[in-house]
Amino acid sequence: MLTMGGFYTLLYKEVLRFWRVGFQTVAAPILTALLYLLIFSHVLEAHVKVNGIGYTSFLIPGLVMMSVLQNAFANSSSSLIQSKVTGSIIFVLLPPISYLELYAAYVLAAVVRGLVVGTGVLLATLGFGSLDFVAPLWIMIFAILGGGILGSLGVIAGIWADKFDQLAAFQNFLIMPLTFLSGVFYSIHSLPPFWQHISHWNPVFYMIDGFRYGFFGVSDVSPWHSLGVVGACFLLLTGLTLQLLRSGYKLRA
Amino acid sequence: MQSPESALAAIRVEGVSKRYGQIQALNGVDLEVQRGEFFGLLGPNGAGKTTLISSLAGLTRPDSGRISIMGRDVQGDYRAARRQLGVVPQELVFDPFFSVRETLKIQSGYFGIVDNDDWIDEILANLDLTSKANANMRTLSGGMKRRVLVAQALVHRPPVIVLDEPTAGVDVELRQTLWRFIKRLNQEGHTIILTTHYLEEAESLCHRIAMLKAGKVIALDTTENLLDQFSAHTLRVKLSSDAASESHAEKEIAGGWQTFPFAEFAEVETLLARLRQSGQRIDEIEIGKTDLEDVFVKLMQGQGH
Numbered sequence: 001m002l003t004m005g006g007f008y009t010l011l012y013k014e015v016l017r018f019w020r021v022g023f024q025t026v027a028a029p030i031l032t033a034l035l036y037l038l039i040f041s042h043v044l045e046a047h048v049k050v051n052g053i054g055y056t057s058f059l060i061p062g063l064v065m066m067s068v069l070q071n072a073f074a075n076s077s078s079s080l081i082q083s084k085v086t087g088s089i090i091f092v093l094l095p096p097i098s099y100l101e102l103y104a105a106y107v108l109a110a111v112v113r114g115l116v117v118g119t120g121v122l123l124a125t126l127g128f129g130s131l132d133f134v135a136p137l138w139i140m141i142f143a144i145l146g147g148g149i150l151g152s153l154g155v156i157a158g159i160w161a162d163k164f165d166q167l168a169a170f171q172n173f174l175i176m177p178l179t180f181l182s183g184v185f186y187s188i189h190s191l192p193p194f195w196q197h198i199s200h201w202n203p204v205f206y207m208i209d210g211f212r213y214g215f216f217g218v219s220d221v222s223p224w225h226s227l228g229v230v231g232a233c234f235l236l237l238t239g240l241t242l243q244l245l246r247s248g249y250k251l252r253a
Numbered sequence: 254m255q256s257p258e259s260a261l262a263a264i265r266v267e268g269v270s271k272r273y274g275q276i277q278a279l280n281g282v283d284l285e286v287q288r289g290e291f292f293g294l295l296g297p298n299g300a301g302k303t304t305l306i307s308s309l310a311g312l313t314r315p316d317s318g319r320i321s322i323m324g325r326d327v328q329g330d331y332r333a334a335r336r337q338l339g340v341v342p343q344e345l346v347f348d349p350f351f352s353v354r355e356t357l358k359i360q361s362g363y364f365g366i367v368d369n370d371d372w373i374d375e376i377l378a379n380l381d382l383t384s385k386a387n388a389n390m391r392t393l394s395g396g397m398k399r400r401v402l403v404a405q406a407l408v409h410r411p412p413v414i415v416l417d418e419p420t421a422g423v424d425v426e427l428r429q430t431l432w433r434f435i436k437r438l439n440q441e442g443h444t445i446i447l448t449t450h451y452l453e454e455a456e457s458l459c460h461r462i463a464m465l466k467a468g469k470v471i472a473l474d475t476t477e478n479l480l481d482q483f484s485a486h487t488l489r490v491k492l493s494s495d496a497a498s499e500s501h502a503e504k505e506i507a508g509g510w511q512t513f514p515f516a517e518f519a520e521v522e523t524l525l526a527r528l529r530q531s532g533q534r535i536d537e538i539e540i541g542k543t544d545l546e547d548v549f550v551k552l553m554q555g556q557g558h
Contacts, residue, residue: 005365013359017350087346091405094310094340095363096332253273253313 006097007105014109018075025113029071030120033063037125040185050187051218057129058212060122062184065146065211067121069204072114072147073154073175076106080158081167084250093252099245103155103238110151111144118143131215138223139214145230146207150175152237159250178204183212188220203233262321263288263413263444264309269318270468271304278304279315280468286446286461288323288412291439293459293476294448297553300465302448303343306417309446310340322413336364339411341403343418343448347390353377353401354386357408364409376404379434396427403431407438414438415446420454432458456480456545464552472552479548487541488513488524493534509536 018025041056048055083089092102133139153175161167182204188196199205210226213219219226245251266284270277279301286292296302307313308320311327311334320327325334348356354373361369377383380400385393390401399419406414416435420428436458439445449455455462455476462479464472472479491509513524521540528535 005367006363009359009362012362013351020350083348086349087342087344088348090312090342090346091348091360092363093312094335094338095360095409096335096365097363098332248314252311253307 006095007101010092010097010101010105011108014075014079014105015112017079018109018113025071025075026117026120029067029117030124033067033121034124036063037128041128050190051216053216053218054129057131058187058216059185060125060129060131061212061215062208063125064118064121065143065208066179066182066184068114068118068143069146069150069179069207070175071117072110073150073157073171075113076110076151076154077158077161077167077171078154079106079109080155081161081164084158085163089251099242102245103152103242106155107148107151107238107241110154111147114147114150115143132217133215134217135214135223137214139211141227142207142211142214142230145227145234146204146211149203149207149230149234149237152234152241155241156237156244159244162250178202183208183220203229206230261288262286263290263323264446265319265321266305266309267319269305269308269315269320271301271308271313271315277468279308282318282465282468282470284463284470284473286413286444288444289439289442291436291445291458291460292447293455293462294446294465295452295455295462295549296448296465299467301468302465303417304468305465306340306415306446306448309415310338311335336409337411337413339406339409339414341406341414341416341419343421345395345398345402347393347398347401349389349391352387352389353382353393353404356390356401357404360405361408366409369408372410373404373408376407379430379437380404381430396423399423400427400431403434412442413444413446417448418450419447420449420451428454452545452549462545464549466553476545480542480545482548486515486518488515488521489539489541490525490528490535491537492528493536 037056037059040059044055050058080089083092157167157170161170181199182202183199188199188205191199206221206226206229209219209221210223210230213223213226262285264284264286266282269279269282271279282301282305284305294302294305304313308315309322309327311331314328322334323337325337327334351359354377357373357376358369361367361373374383377386380403382397382400382404385397390398393401403416403419406416414435419431423431432454435445445458447455447459459476461475462472463470474482489510489512492511493509515521515524525535525538
């Protein structure tokens with residue numbers, strides 16, 4: 001059962017938490033994405049076109065979505081590990097908050113941070129390329145579902161990790177490779193057949209490809225196909241995260 | 254079927270056991286705390302006090318047994334049970350992103366209470382925190398952070414309040430402020446469960462006391478009865494240093510003081526006569542009551558009746 005009290009307060013607190021340290025949680029990733037854009041577009045803009053689109057314009061949606069995903073993961077995972085390590089998780093575990101409310105609040109706050117950073121990256125990079133926004137609904141659907149998936153993964157990582165080192169390993173050896181090797185910087189059609197095949201097993205590829213479709217109306221695979229994969233991943237991870245929270249794994253002895 | 258007393262119980266613990274690996278933290282604990290009681294839960298480190306409190310609060314799931322708070326099962330009806338309970342944790346924990354007032358408003362919100370400013374102001378005033386209401390938690394001293402933990406446990410006006418070593422490492426002023434406020438809440442009908450290593454606090458505050466050892470309740474009685482189980486008084490004498498060394502004292506204390514337990518005042522004359530007969534010269538005499546610490550030590554050493 002979802003009651004507004006516990007859920008709404010936890011959501012508010014999680015959003016306020018990242019907003020209080022906005023330089024670190026919002027401004028820094030926007031600057032990082034902008035630097036990627038400046039460097040890659042300077043080197044490749046004159047030489048590369050993807051599906052008839054200039055490289056800088058092609059890159060912008062990829063960077064936006066990558067920022068959404070990485071920051072959604074960072075929000076839920078860092079909040080949980082920090083409160084576990086300091087012991088302040090007790091303030092969330094003592095009140096009558098259901099596991100469903102915990103899940104919804106942490107993941108929704110992760111989506112909010114992802115969207116705030118993603119919007120910031122979009123605004124900061126808009127003047128460098130030419131974006132068409134041909135299907136805004138697809139843009140929103142993939143941003144929200146992608147943020148939800150990485151927010152759920154963040155909850156899982158935050159619950160599983162006992163120390164910051166373990167969380168960093170999860171982030172650097174799983175999340176980073178999945179996002180960097182997902183077509184943010186290239187179309188997978190430019191890859192050799194073997195790597196194209198491998199890329200089709202990376203769910204982040206479908207998030208980026210579907211998201212980019214919303215801007216240009218062209219993509220490596222059908223947006224419906226991407227929606228199917230992303231939707232299935234979301235449901236699967238939601239189920240897994242809810243099961244973890246319900247069992248009290250590493251939260252309630 | 255529950256007895257009328259059980260139905261009135263603030264806390265009811267039935268056959269609760271919990272094992273962590275090789276350690277049996279709780280071993281078939283049965284306990285009832287009546288509504289409005291000021292109840293002490295004592296025991297050495299590792300006795301199972303914190304595990305029992307964690308089980309009450311739903312932070313730990315017992316391997317077996319059942320716990321209810323104000324008649325609400327802590328597992329099956331956890332939402333209702335947690336609304337009845339306020340816990341002041343032992344560890345000094347805080348969320349560094351927020352001020353004191355924000356912390357309390359957020360904690361209220363977790364319990365579904367939106368407009369709680371009047372009660373928050375009252376708690377802040379009673380815990381001498383008003384001047385720190387807008388200070389960030391990071392900037393507070395340890396004692397102030399401890400006060401905020403107490404305040405957080407009270408924001409939803411729980412009928413049952415658990416204080417897990419609330420005065421560990423805090424100054425005299427906070428202790429006095431805290432106990433004044435907690436006593437008032439107890440007089441207003443709140444049930445208080447206290448764990449502490451300061452046994453004089455438990456003796457002066459608690460109506461009833463349970464003592465835990467190795468996960469079992471080894472004593473459960475009123476504070477008065479526990480004290481009466483052992484010699485209720487002690488005779489302390491300081492013997493002259495040049496006197497003969499023979500003594501029948503229960504324990505010798507540095508500086509020549511010796512302690513003799515007795516039950517009735519009529520025994521004092523006999524004790525003094527015996528000392529005179531053995532050739533000892535008494536320089537000073539004190540008569541005192543056996544305190545909870547004596548009872549605690551004897552029970553933990555297995556000398557209980």
